[in-house]
Amino acid sequence: MEAVDAADLRSQFLQVLRSRRSSDVPLSVKPAKPVAEPFYQEIPRPSFSKAMESCPRANITNLKDLLHEENLYLTTEAGEQGRLPVLILSLKENNPGKRPAVVFLHSTNKCKEWLRPLLEAYASRGYIAIAIDSRYHGERASNLTTYRDALISSWKKGDTMPFIFDTAWDLIKLADYLTQREDIDSDRIGITGESLGGMHAWFAAFADTRYSVVVPIIGVQGFRWAIDNDKWQGRVDSIKAVFEEAQIELGKRAIDKEVVEKVWDRIAPGLASSFDSPYTVPIISPRPLLILNGAEDPRCPLAGLDAPVSRASKAYEEANCPDNFKLIAEPGIGHQMTSSMVKEASHWIDRFLKK
Numbered sequence: 001m002e003a004v005d006a007a008d009l010r011s012q013f014l015q016v017l018r019s020r021r022s023s024d025v026p027l028s029v030k031p032a033k034p035v036a037e038p039f040y041q042e043i044p045r046p047s048f049s050k051a052m053e054s055c056p057r058a059n060i061t062n063l064k065d066l067l068h069e070e071n072l073y074l075t076t077e078a079g080e081q082g083r084l085p086v087l088i089l090s091l092k093e094n095n096p097g098k099r100p101a102v103v104f105l106h107s108t109n110k111c112k113e114w115l116r117p118l119l120e121a122y123a124s125r126g127y128i129a130i131a132i133d134s135r136y137h138g139e140r141a142s143n144l145t146t147y148r149d150a151l152i153s154s155w156k157k158g159d160t161m162p163f164i165f166d167t168a169w170d171l172i173k174l175a176d177y178l179t180q181r182e183d184i185d186s187d188r189i190g191i192t193g194e195s196l197g198g199m200h201a202w203f204a205a206f207a208d209t210r211y212s213v214v215v216p217i218i219g220v221q222g223f224r225w226a227i228d229n230d231k232w233q234g235r236v237d238s239i240k241a242v243f244e245e246a247q248i249e250l251g252k253r254a255i256d257k258e259v260v261e262k263v264w265d266r267i268a269p270g271l272a273s274s275f276d277s278p279y280t281v282p283i284i285s286p287r288p289l290l291i292l293n294g295a296e297d298p299r300c301p302l303a304g305l306d307a308p309v310s311r312a313s314k315a316y317e318e319a320n321c322p323d324n325f326k327l328i329a330e331p332g333i334g335h336q337m338t339s340s341m342v343k344e345a346s347h348w349i350d351r352f353l354k355k
Helices: 006-019 112-124 146-157 165-178 196-207 223-228 233-238 240-249 257-267 302-318 339-353
Strands: 028-031 067-075 083-091 099-105 128-132 184-194 213-217 289-294 325-330
Touching: 006 165, 006 196, 067 165, 083 112, 083 165, 099 112, 099 165, 099 196, 099 339, 112 128, 112 339, 128 165, 146 240, 146 257, 165 184, 165 196, 184 196, 184 339, 196 213, 213 339, 223 257, 223 302, 233 240, 240 257, 289 302, 289 339, 302 325, 325 339
Parallel strands: 099 128, 099 184, 184 213, 213 289, 289 325
Antiparallel strands: 028 067, 067 083, 083 128
């Protein structure tokens, strides 16, 4: 594989992001109300995550009383989806100063409120903990098929990028906001997420170096490798409706690798080529990067990580910080965030963000 210039690749990615956006609008912040009934695009609605509840937290008996909650909207671009809902939890402080921050990103069909156990745990340990609704989720969804419909529309019209890329744009704008806050140390902003959120964390960190510690959970994969090795089915099944639509339009009897490649090229240009993991993961170096996956995950096949991990290891070695990169593939685990992953992420973030 040819060498990749980090600045050039980031510039190319930003060009792609801007290509399907109206003119820039000023970043603005508006207050919002707490969401009384969080919206999930799945039935039955999820109620409890053992993995998230296992996140280490400080032993504070009246924690709920000591938490400061902020709900706000950032304007990241023109249009309805340009309103980014943000939830922030932190400990009330008598001696305000700059603190480390961590951004948390939810999985498909969930929302920012789902992440509250993680936000509370990190806030208890002195972090400013931030969650957002990704595109077409949570407050940015209006019905149970909003995200599905957006993916199909992107295939048909090619005017949006609801899979990963549009939320990556939001996360760049979120970094603009977080680095302006007087209570956040702009050199200590971490980012992590689960599944779709893990992909969002990966791409945000690739695109924006202000995210200084990175922990994608069950998100990093090789999109081109999956196509070339007939291992695309797990990922395709997670958002199957758009591939079924493309199959019909392309006159195919079944979804095949050609359908998969055309969909990725249409809804997320470069995802299976220049912006795939062998190119974008290594240039997160030298920032600390922990990749957490299940060893048996069909959506993120472990064999598909050979190239990105090899190239990332080399990049971190050349930057004289090999200990800043690690892959943990949990044996016997499929596409699932486990308690062990949550704890590993917590330890990694503490190691690099706590002073």
